[in-house]
Amino acid sequence: MKTTIAKLSEHVGEEVTIGAWLRNKRSSGKIAFLQLRDGTGFVQGVVVKSDVPEEVFQTAKNMTQETSLYVTGKVVEDSRSSFGYEIQVSNVEVIHAATDYPITPKEHGTEFLMDNRHLWLRSQKQHAVMKIRNEIIRATYEYFHENGYTKIDPPILTGSSAEGTTELFHTKYFEEEAYLSQSGQLYMEAAAMAFNKVFSFGPTFRAEKSKTRRHLIEFWMIEPEMAFVEHAESLEIQENYISHLVASVLKNCKLDLEILGRDTAKLAKVTAPFPRITYDKAIELLKEKGFDDIEWGEDFGAPHETAIAESFDKPVFITHYPAAIKAFYMKPDPNREDVVLCADLIAPEGYGEIIGGSQRIDDLELMEKRYEEHNLTSDAYNWYLELRKYGSVPHSGFGLGLERTVAWLSGVEHVRETIPFPRLLNRLYP
Structure with missing residues (x-):
């Protein structure tokens, strides 16, 4: 047989x-x-x-x-x-009969293994990481389908950017200027106005010249968008989704986690609800931990996120960031206009931000003001403005970075091992 x-x-x-x-x-x-x-x-x-x-x-x-x-x-x-x-x-x-296989049981350097990524994928640990990635994807579809979401596929080639043009890959689209998508979010907002609750899963691209263990040039995002959902409810959806992913990996990837030597006791603690702290409180916490140079209004880097996460044994939401350091579409707190109704979800154990989300601006006049402030004068953005013109409703959404989530759940140090063929600053091969 x-x-x-x-x-x-x-x-x-x-x-x-x-x-x-x-x-x-x-x-x-x-x-x-x-x-x-x-x-x-x-x-x-x-x-x-x-x-x-x-x-x-x-x-x-x-x-x-x-x-x-x-x-x-x-x-x-x-x-x-x-x-x-x-x-x-x-x-x-x-x-x-294979002869002279290059990856032998001895130790090899990272660059050698990356040059032979097409063969390195065959190894037991890399296989385990990919199986965990596959389980996260399977559980993602399960969670959103069971909760009434419709999968919508946003375009990869776009005529506008979601968060600015400084980190985009430019290309010619016949006679027009186009970009490789850095997020499908704007299109998912349009889809939510048609289908109520939607999610996408696809590749995104950032032309960011970063060499950190958390960054890739090409990575995959899961981006839900929900009509009639405000900030607090969105946080509940996010923590329930993450809890579902962790439970699914613990249940269905036991052998893979064992192969990787993952401490599953830490993952077992990841159940909703998750702790929440405001950006203001996060600044105070960082100063208590010795980050004397951090000032209100500055964004957090990897060391800051790690230090904050060390105070919790679950992922932690940092909410209400300053409006000045967040995207133009985020809704201001009605009680305090200098901060927005947003949250970053920081994973434990130094894995950093895995989710960024917010309630979106639904008021036409305020969005027109944001367009002026951010110089969004191109006709390419007109359709997005019209979402506030024709039956606008409160709505929220978030984006989960798949590779960072895989790194966290599998316990690997660098995101380059969490995607089959990573695209890094100096790597386009194989």
Whole structure:
């Protein structure tokens, strides 16, 4: 019976055949241990010389790393393995013998591994990270579909920017100027006026010349937008969504988290509600922690976010940032016009901001004033203004950075390991 490693638990005591690649092997004169992978998981195959024809044992013993093969054998339980099963091999059939595979079991430098990203993805830890990424995506669709959201796909090529033009990739769209999208938010606001609750999931691009462990040039965003939802309710939606993601990863990625050595006890604490502090209180907290140079009106950098997060064992919302350092579309606090109804959600353990969101301006006159202040005179923005002209309603939304969320839940240090083929400041290959 042909099957996969992921389904071996369904075939204990049976003889099966899997297509696989040889990760590594060790052998003696009488037994060969084959470390196998097939894309769905990892398992050990045991070849006992006395139990198989001589040519089968010699084939198994002499195979090289990343050789592709068909393996036939009996599935047995193995309590010593974290996977729980192994294959007692009766036959191996080489499909393609690999030679001089560049990523050997020894230590390699980061640049070497990134140059060989197309092969590095085959490793057990990188595989685990991608499985966690996949689970976050699956759970995202589950959460929003179960809560009545419609998925809408905003364009990647746009004639306007969401938050300014300084960090955009410019391109020619025939005779017009165009940009690669840095956010689908403006379009999602239009969609919310048609469908009430919507979400998007797609690539975004920032031409930001940053080399930090938190930044990518191309990354993926989940961006919900909700009509008739104000700031406080939006925060509840965000914390329930994050709680759902964490619970799903803990439930469905146990082996992947174990492979990565993730401290799941910390993740188990991540349940709604999350703590909330205002920007004002965050400034006070930072000064107490020795950040004497931080002044009201300045944005927070990575060290500031990390210091704030250290005071909590869950993600923390920082709310009511100064209007001057936030985007033009954010609604001012009705009781205090110098701050806006917004929040950044800061992940624990130094992973920084994973969500940015706000209640949007719904008043036409105020939005026209913001257009003047931000010099948004281009006709490309007219359609966005009209959302306030024809049946405007209170509405809110947020954006979650997928790669930062993957980094946090999987416990990896750098976001370059959280996307299959990262685009960094000095990396466009492979």
